[in-house]
Every structure is written in structure tokens, then in C-alpha cells.
Amino acid sequence: xxxxxxxxxxxxxxxxxxxxxxxxxxxxxxxxxxxxxxxxxxxxxxxxxxxxxxxxxxxxxxxxxxxxxxxxxxxxxxxxxxxxxxxxxxxxxxxxxxxxxxxxxxxxxxxxxxxxxxxxxxxxxxxxxxxxxxxxxxxxxxxxxxxxxxxxxxxxxxxxxxxxxxxxxxxxxxxxxxxxxxxxxxxxxxxxxxxxxxxxxxxxxxxxxxxxxxxxxxxxxxxxxxxxxxxxxxxxxxxxxxxxxxxxxxxxxxxxxxxxxxxxxxxxxxxx
Amino acid sequence: xxxxxxxxxxxxxxxxxxxxxxxxxxxxxxxxxxxxxxxxxxxxxxxxxxxxxxxxxxxxxxxxxxxxxxxxxxxxxxxxxxxxxxxxxxxxxxxxxxxxxxxxxxxxxxxxxxxxxxxxxxxxxxxxxxxxxxxxxxxxxxxxxxxxxxxxxxxxxxxxxxxxxxxxxxxxxxxxxxxxxxxxxxxxxxxxxxxxxxxxxxxxxxxxxxxxxxxxxxxxxxxxxxxxxxxxxxxxxxxxxxxxxxxxxxxxxxxxxxxxxxx
Numbered sequence: 125x126x127x128x129x130x131x132x133x134x135x136x137x138x139x140x141x142x143x144x145x146x147x148x149x150x151x152x153x154x155x156x157x158x159x160x161x162x163x164x165x166x167x168x169x170x171x172x173x174x175x176x177x178x179x180x181x182x183x184x185x186x187x188x189x190x191x192x193x194x195x196x197x198x199x200x201x202x203x204x205x206x207x208x209x210x211x212x213x214x215x216x217x218x219x220x221x222x223x224x225x226x227x228x229x230x231x232x233x234x235x236x237x238x239x240x241x242x243x244x245x246x247x248x249x250x251x252x253x254x255x256x257x258x259x260x261x262x263x264x265x266x267x268x269x270x271x272x273x274x275x276x277x278x279x280x281x282x283x284x285x286x287x288x289x290x291x292x293x294x295x296x297x298x299x300x301x302x303x304x305x306x307x308x309x310x311x312x313x314x315x316x317x318x319x320x321x322x323x324x325x326x327x328x329x330x331x332x333x334x335x336x337x338x339x340x341x342x343x344x345x346x347x348x349x350x351x352x353x354x355x356x357x358x359x360x361x362x363x364x365x366x367x368x369x370x371x372x373x374x375x376x377x378x379x380x381x382x383x384x385x386x387x388x389x390x391x392x393x394x395x396x
Numbered sequence: 397x398x399x400x401x402x403x404x405x406x407x408x409x410x411x412x413x414x415x416x417x418x419x420x421x422x423x424x425x426x427x428x429x430x431x432x433x434x435x436x437x438x439x440x441x442x443x444x445x446x447x448x449x450x451x452x453x454x455x456x457x458x459x460x461x462x463x464x465x466x467x468x469x470x471x472x473x474x475x476x477x478x479x480x481x482x483x484x485x486x487x488x489x490x491x492x493x494x495x496x497x498x499x500x501x502x503x504x505x506x507x508x509x510x511x512x513x514x515x516x517x518x519x520x521x522x523x524x525x526x527x528x529x530x531x532x533x534x535x536x537x538x539x540x541x542x543x544x545x546x547x548x549x550x551x552x553x554x555x556x557x558x559x560x561x562x563x564x565x566x567x568x569x570x571x572x573x574x575x576x577x578x579x580x581x582x583x584x585x586x587x588x589x590x591x592x593x594x595x596x597x598x599x600x601x602x603x604x605x606x607x608x609x610x611x612x613x614x615x616x617x618x619x620x621x622x623x624x625x626x627x628x629x630x631x632x633x634x635x636x637x638x639x640x641x642x643x644x645x646x647x648x649x650x651x652x653x654x655x656x657x658x659x
Contacts, residue, residue: 174616177620179616179619179620200625200626201622201625201626201627204619204620204621204622204625205622207620208620209616209617209620211613211616211617213610213613215565216609216610216613216614216617217613217614217617218561219528219529219558219561219614219617219618220527220528220529220561221406221408221527221528221529221561222406222408222527222529224632225527225528225529225632225633228632229618229621229623230621230622231630231632232629232630232631232632233621233622233623233625233627233629234622234625234627235627235628235629235630236630237630238630238631238632238634241630241632242632245632259408260408261406261408263405263564263565274617277617277621278620278621281621281622
């Protein structure tokens with residue numbers, strides 16, 4: 125491939141007491157890739173995500189981030205500096221009451237100079253479209269605004285990898301689209317994205333989909349290939365969205381979408 | 397009963413009190429607190445209330461916000477008020493059954509309640525005008541001498557500021573759980589005391605579990621943002637003592653000396 129490997133899982137297993145959460149997972153994610161990790165509840169998605177930034181260490185096997193072993197305490201700072209991790213509940217992720225102070229928390233922890241912190245906070249808030257909220261009280265924000273601020277908090281450390289653990293699970297459709305729009309832009313800017321999601325609709329944004337089942341990698345495929353075979357997704361307990369089902373059925377009947385949005389194609393067909 | 401605890405809530409407005417160095421604010425708090433304990437006359441307490449009221453006006457914090465923060469704490473004052481009203485020897489004023497209200501009891505209970513209210517109002521004023529980060533940085537700075545004794549000053553300051561930051565959040569969570577349990581038919585305010593306490597288990601248990609989950613999420617968020625990874629922490633907000641800080645200290649000391657010595 126020639127691209128640098130950002131994340132490498134080599135035979136990783138993880139157990140919580142007697143329950144195996146990950147079983148012999150081997151996975152490589154190249155720098156700049158946008159990968160969606162899918163799976164039913166308890167399939168091991170979040171456990172996998174927590175291994176990426178060394179919040180969990182493997183019981184067996186090895187996780188490497190840009191070649192750095194996550195089990196090496198000496199590399200912990202470098203690993204965490206290069207990874208932004210966003211969880212689903214934004215309110216519980218805030219350390220400070222003022223937006224700007226919270227976004228500055230990460231850069232402060234890695235010992236950035238004051239001027240550099242100011243620039244990083246400004247850039248991160250600008251990226252998520254929340255520059256006007258810098259002096260606001262974080263507890264007074266809406267769920268969508270909070271999630272965008274939490275995202276800014278991870279971006280302020282200028283990470284090369286972004287791990288998003290169901291970031292839209294608690295958001296309304298409008299804010300969901302906003303957050304996903306930012307994620308898409310970040311992916312286009314070259315950041316490696318790992319998006320944990322239940323939604324096939326969201327996973328369509330990625331170039332590659334990894335499906336987890338019972339702690340194992342059940343499917344590892346390009347997005348196009350997987351969405352062309354919806355029965356494979358249904359097999360691991362996930363529903364294909366109605367739109368995708370219609371699109372698949374239309375294509376099966378020989379109606380090509382030619383890359384147009386489904387709604388537009390249906391409109392055209394009805395008009396005819 | 398809805399519990400809306402705003403203690404620990406920061407009111408984000410621009411005022412001379414907000415702009416004071418947080419370390420100086422903590423010093424002023426300690427000086428003021430000492431004065432509350434030294435003053436032993438009613439006029440002295442009145443002077444301190446007036447001083448705190450002036451501080452509050454300068455702070456530009458809306459009165460409604462301040463009262464919301466203080467009122468749940470006022471319940472704490474009820475116990476000493478009632479005990480001192482009826483359990484103090486003196487000249488009887490009123491008798492209700494086996495309980496006698498005395499002149500000394502009335503004076504002492506009013507005095508003690510005002511003193512407790514002053515302490516709580518002072519603490520609320522500090523919280524309302526100092527953000528969690530400022531509070532953390534100032535506490536860490538003031539505890540720094542103890543670091544030589546291997547005392548984890550930075551971590552203790554962080555824990556302290558996070559605990560304060562989460563008080564309003566936990567109060568919101570309490571109200572959500574209470575409503576959810578009431579929707580399921582839990583009657584919290586009916587029956588004997590023992591059954592009421594049992595009903596409260598239905599709130600306290602999920603509240604505790606929820607708080608634990610929040611703590612876990614927060615810890616992971618902090619760790620993933622490199623907290624505790626060994627790098628030396630820098631500070632975006634630089635603490636800086638200005639002339640106005642010393643002027644404020646001088647004014648407060650002058651008022652307190654006046655209240656202690658002449659009233």
C-alpha cells in the first residue's frame with residue numbers, strides 16, 4: 125500500500141474477569157483512512173476503541189500506534205498526544221466550566237506554551253464552528269453544542285487519529301448531521317478517523333467498515349462492497365436503513381443511482 | 397421535593413470581583429471567615445452582612461442566581477436555630493407545651509443562624525465568582541509548599557475543583573431519577589419514616605451508579621487528553637496578582653478590623 129500504518133492490532137484479546145471482550149483481533153488501519161467500526165451491543169466495539177489510546181491494554185497480543193507499543197509506559201504521552209478520543213456523553217467529559225478552559229485542558233496537559241495553547245484553542249473552536257462560544261458556560265449549552273465543544277477539546281491537541289465512540293448517540297438529527305459534517309471535513313483534511321457506530325447510515329461516510337461480533341472481527345470490507353450485500357450486515361444483528369434497502373433493491377432491479385442521492389433518484393422515477 | 401443545588405455553580409459575568417486573582421480571593425475568603433468567628437456582637441455581624449452585600453453588588457451576580465445557590469444550604473441552619481431557641485437557659489418569653497423559648501435562646505439562635513448564613517453566603521460568593529479552572533490553579537498554587545512532603549497538591553486541587561463542578565450536574569441527575577421513580581409509582585413523601593427511607597433507596601442507588609459512570613467517563617476523557625501522563629502541565633490562564641488585588645485585601649482587612657474592634 126505504501127501508506128504508513130497508523131493503528132495495528134496483532135492478535136489482541138482482552139478479558140474482563142471471565143468474559144472475553146476481544147478475541148484474537150488483528151487489524152491494520154492506514155494513516156488517513158476513515159474506518160467505521162460496527163456491531164451489536166457487547167460486540168467489543170468500545171473495548172477495541174479503548175485499546176487504541178491505551179485506556180485498556182491487551183490481555184494478549186499487541187496494539188501499535190504509528191509503531192509505538194501501547195503497553196510501553198514510556199510511549200504513553202506520545203500515543204495519547206497523537207489520538208483524540210470522543211465519547212457519547214458530552215456533559216460528563218467536561219473538566220472546566222468555561223468552554224475555552226475546557227478546550228485548553230489537553231494542550232495544558234502536554235505542556236504547550238501559553239501562546240500555542242491560545243492558537244490551538246482558537247483553531248479547534250473554529251473547526252467545529254463554535255468560536256463565538258469560547259467564553260460561554262459549558263453547562264448552559266445544548267447537547268449538540270456540548271458534543272462539538274468536546275470534539276474541539278480533542279482537536280486542540282492536534283491529533284493524527286480521531287477515535288469517535290458513538291459521538292451522535294445522544295444528539296438530535298440536525299446536530300447529528302453537523303457533527304458528522306465536521307468529521308467528514310476532518311477526514312478530508314487527512315486525519316485518520318475511527319468511528320464507532322450502530323448506524324449503517326453513518327458508516328456510509330467511511331471508506332471501510334469493520335463489523336465486530338462476539339469480540340471478533342466478523343467483516344472487514346470496503347463500504348461499497350458491504351452495502352452492496354446487505355444480507356451480510358443483517359447477519360451480525362444490524363439493520364440496514366430503509367433508504368439503503370430501497371437503493372439496493374433499485375440497483376438489483378437494474379436502476380442505477382449513478383452516484384445521485386436516493387431521494388433525487390426516487391423523485392425522478394416518480395416524475396417519469 | 398425538587399432538589400436544585402446551584403452551590404458550586406460559576407456565574408460567568410465580567411466584574412472587578414471576577415477579575416481578582418483567585419489566590420487572593422481564597423486569602424480574602426479565609427480572612428473574612430476568621431472575622432466571622434471573631435465578631436461576637438450583633439452590630440458586628442450586621443457590619444459583615446453589609447460588607448458581603450457590597451461585595452455581592454460589585455460582583456454583578458444576579459441576586460436570583462445567588463439566592464438559588466444559597467437556599468438549599470439554608471436548611472443546614474434550621475437545626476442549630478431550633479436547638480438554640482428551645483434548649484438555652486434564660487428568662488422565659490413563650491411556652492409551647494414542654495418547650496420554653498427564652499430571651500437568651502432567641503438572641504443566641506438568631507446570632508448563630510446569621511453567622512452560619514454568612515459563612516455559606518461567603519462560600520457561595522467565592523464559587524459564583526471563581527471558575528473551576530481558576531479555583532484548581534489557585535488551590536494547587538497554595539498547596540504547592542506541601543509538595544515537598546510528597547503531598548499530591550495538583551491532583552488534590554483537581555479533585556476538589558471537579559467535585560465542585562459536578563454538584564449542579566448531580567443535582568440535575570437526582571431530579572431526573574426522582575421523576576423517573578415517581579412515574580413508576582414510587583411514593584417518596586408518604587408513609588412512615590422507615591418506608592420513606594426505603595423509598596429513597598430507589599433514588600440513591602441509581603444516583604450513586606450514575607455518579608460512578610460519570611466519574612469513569614470523565615476519568616477516561618481526562619486520561620485521553622493526556623492528564624497524568626508525566627508531562628509538566630502548563631496553564632493557559634496565567635495567575636497574576638495586580639495592584640487592585642492588594643487594594644481589595646486592604647479594604648477587606650480594614651472593614652473587618654473595624655467590625656471586630658469597634659462594633
